[in-house]
Amino acid sequence: MSDNGYWALALGLGLVVAIVAVVLLETFLREVHRIERGAGLVWTAGKQVARNTATTWLLPKTSDRLTMLTDEAMRHVALLTPPAAAPSERVTP
8 A cells, every 4th residue: 555545544534533523522512402401490490499488487377377367266256156045044935
């Protein structure tokens, strides 16, 4: 094989290596974009969870106040309900 043949072989192999490198880098770039999209979705979901749970520390106070409100409502019911007639006070027709 002559010198020109070796050069042609080297250039051909270099071209093949360059094409393989471009294909691998393009595949890598597509995977990076896919991972970035997934990470963005996780970030968005995390922000929604944080927004939905930002005030959970208020739940015990809310529960206590609801208990107080229920007790007050029961006192109102007791005051507004007429007393039942005693058995000796019943009128018979």
